[in-house]
Amino acid sequence: MKFGGTSVADAACIKRVAARIVDTYRSGHPVVAVVSARGDTTDELIELAREISENPPEREMDMLLSTGERISAALVAMAIHDLGHDAISLTGSQAGILTDTAHMKAKIVDIKPHRVQRALDEDKIVLVAGFQGVSTNQEVTTLGRGGSDTTAVALAAALGADVCEIYTDVDGVYTTDPRMVPQARKISVISYEEMLEMAATGAKVLMLRSVEFGRRFGVAIHVRSSFTDAPGTWIKDEENMEQAIVSGVSYTLDDAKVTIYHVPDRPGVAARVFSALADASVNVDMIIQNVSEGGKSDISFTVGETDLPVVHAVLDGMREELGFDEVSTDTDTAKVSIVGAGMKTHPGVAATMFRVLADNDINIEMISTSSIKISCVIGKAHVQKAVQALHDAFQLERENIQRDEVFG
């Protein structure tokens, strides 16, 4: 069981989480619960660090930030004791979460949950501080944002758990953002691959890395609400699953489109640009290159809005070397995507998407596809209309939709 920051924000919340854990334990399941830092604790600690240093060393940031989850874990353990059950809190290190040495964005390299297993054998409920581990250098590390989900899924894998339950403030994964489309429907089961594409294209429920971990080790993940007992969304292997053609519509609003005009059209230029951006840790999403006249072409690509200053710095440094004219950026863009495992065998899906957008007078600026996803960059102003229209067109408000009904 994994509980996020809002679930452990204050004493009342912590007692509620404890009661929920004890309920599960009493119904006969050994429980390991991973907790995040309370509410805004992590942000407050980051703010404190910034007051002290413009550029604090990452090792020390990890020493600092890892305390938030430890506090939560100890408090939940206390609340469980108060309900008459034996509980023990463990730091990431004590729980055997071994990581690489990349502070603030460490990757789990191994899990040796001896202490967790021993405590379970002693019939204890085990609380684990999420988001952290100990590196191969014996240093405290953190896993980056969303790291507690990864901790939970990785521990579930290492312990051979029946399920990794992720408790959150929404009650599952929806066909699209319910704030945007009232008919959005909670998905009962979705495959890892679809969930990965949904997360990558804007669905905020789960972090990419935790789903990836789940897929790799075959951990069934159940995303559900901290506030109700209703079942949420199961994320599991697609084998034996009836595959929806389209499972969901996702979108992002924080992309920016960058265009470099009149780049000399000779081999290696694109490689030079994008490897320089990669070296600067800029995550480039879509890329389009138009061949223009006179041996020069325009290159457009999308990046996260927050990366724009770095992009400008990198490109400015290459202007003379590459001899391009001008760089323009457009933050008035959005990306809308449809995701569905059934697409693999239904080539008409892309055409339907493009037609739906065209019928709504929405211009498509860029397109990118994978075997189970199609993304279009459009103007930010059209996002609501696009998401609603796509949700309607693929009849996502209905469960178990048949191909013929959509493509009839």
Place this chain on the structure above:
Amino acid sequence: MKFGGTSVADAACIKRVAARIVDTYRSGHPVVAVVSARGDTTDELIELAREISENPPEREMDMLLSTGERISAALVAMAIHDLGHDAISLTGSQAGILTDTAHMKAKIVDIKPHRVQRALDEDKIVLVAGFQGVSTNQEVTTLGRGGSDTTAVALAAALGADVCEIYTDVDGVYTTDPRMVPQARKISVISYEEMLEMAATGAKVLMLRSVEFGRRFGVAIHVRSSFTDAPGTWIKDEENMEQAIVSGVSYTLDDAKVTIYHVPDRPGVAARVFSALADASVNVDMIIQNVSEGGKSDISFTVGETDLPVVHAVLDGMREELGFDEVSTDTDTAKVSIVGAGMKTHPGVAATMFRVLADNDINIEMISTSSIKISCVIGKAHVQKAVQALHDAFQLERENIQRDEVFG
């Protein structure tokens, strides 16, 4: 160097501490600095735990409370980095502070400062989270109130440091409380034994345990102000020291006197009472037994005021078994003490103390002595007068006082 909670209360304080550490480092001394939790952090965490559980498990309290010092250590390390020097923060466990398994009041059993030494060898400034260690069971432990002083002194001993500097909000150890006696003088050097008696009889500057540690391992302790560069008070071996007859006057206001009336005067009764109190962790200070008529006697003793509820519970449980009449308690008492290594060879000191109190119409209710200390229990209302009169009588406002001047 050890810095208390008020020294690291906010970003400005932390930067000041960092500057101080860097100054020492730049003047050629390798530095290990032990820090406490910021300001009220520990009290806030305790409050949070109480909101969740009436009686939180001590193991979890240690998991919770140990985070405060880790936060401070990481923040000071960041501030030092910002000043251009390499610093690393270590938890108590990483610093090799090994303790017994008594949570919330663990005792240091060994120090294995390999990582501290390695960091020093790499020319780094080392920050250590005070007040905590790791038990022989691999559990996080805390050392109880004042534990950061003990961490500092113990590490200084293990590393063979030249000095353990304790930075605090007062500028040293005074002949008595300067708020009570304006003529109180800062003591430049005092022996471990005297400091132990001063601390045990009410001087609040240093915790007993850290001084005891210093004595056992011969660590020179320098208690000084975080706010000035002025030298403070050195606590070291009494060898070769010119011993003052009386070094200081201390007092406590939180004692209570308990009297049990008409206890049958047969062997083993006192032992029964005081072992029962000891079993209930009540620290009994002074004891007087008066033989009264008819084979019954009265027993009086002093305990900390906060222990009174426990004392009553213990005594009520023994009333029938022991057959005593009545228990009275008096919280209107205080204890005033004079401490001085020179007393050992000057038997007139006690007589002088009693005469001074008598001259001031102060009734002595109980007396206890050690080779370098005399304590008297008096009415709380007379404390100020008593402390002032004793400070005057032994001329403590003057340094290097000669025996003949006092006993002339």
